[in-house]
Amino acid sequence: MRDDATLVRLLDAVAARDEAALRRLYDLTAPKLLGVILRIQRDRSAAEDTLQDVFLRVWLAAGSYAPEAGRPLTWLCAIARNRAIDAVRRRSELQGPVLEDGEDWLERLADPHDSEGAILGRDALRACLARLDPTHRDCVVLAYCEGFSREDLSARFGRPVNTIKTWLHRALASLKGCLEAAA
Structure with a gap:
C-alpha cells in the first residue's frame, strides 16, 4: 500500500x-x-x-x-x-561528453507503461527535434534531459552563456510551434 x-x-x-x-x-x-x-x-x-x-x-x-x-x-x-x-x-x-554514444534520449525517458497518446507525443517530439540544428538540439537535450546548466553548456560548446540562452530560447520556441502544428 x-x-x-x-x-x-x-x-x-x-x-x-x-x-x-x-x-x-x-x-x-x-x-x-x-x-x-x-x-x-x-x-x-x-x-x-x-x-x-x-x-x-x-x-x-x-x-x-x-x-x-x-x-x-x-x-x-x-x-x-x-x-x-x-x-x-x-x-x-x-x-567528458555524454551525447556521442548515439543514445536515443526519448527512449531513455520513456515509461513502458506509457499510454498511446504519450507514445504519439514522443514520436512528434522526435520529429520536431530532428528539425532543429544538431548543435541546438544537443544543447536542449543536455539541458532538459541531463540537467546541464547554461554555464555547463557554455563550457561544452565553447560559446558565451548568452548565446546558449538564445539557442535554448529559439529551439524551445521552434519545438513549441512544431508540436502545436502536430497536435
Missing part, C-alpha cells in the same frame, strides 16, 4: 529516526524511485547506488517534508530525480 497517509506517517517516523519506518518506506517506494532514476541514468548499478544515496538523503531530510507543500511520493521523486541528475553531472565532468 502506497497511499499518501501511509507515506506521510512513515516520513514522520523516519524524521524521528525510526529505522524500521525507513525500511518500510524503502519497500514501498524503491521500485518507483529506481524507475525515476533509471530514466536519467542508464547504468543499473549506478542507478542502484543513486537510490541508496536517495534514501540516505531521505533519512537526513525527512523532517523537512511538509504535507501541505505536496504529496509525499512527489517529494521523494524530486529527491530521486535531483540525485540522479547530480550523479550524471559528476559522471560527465569526470568522463
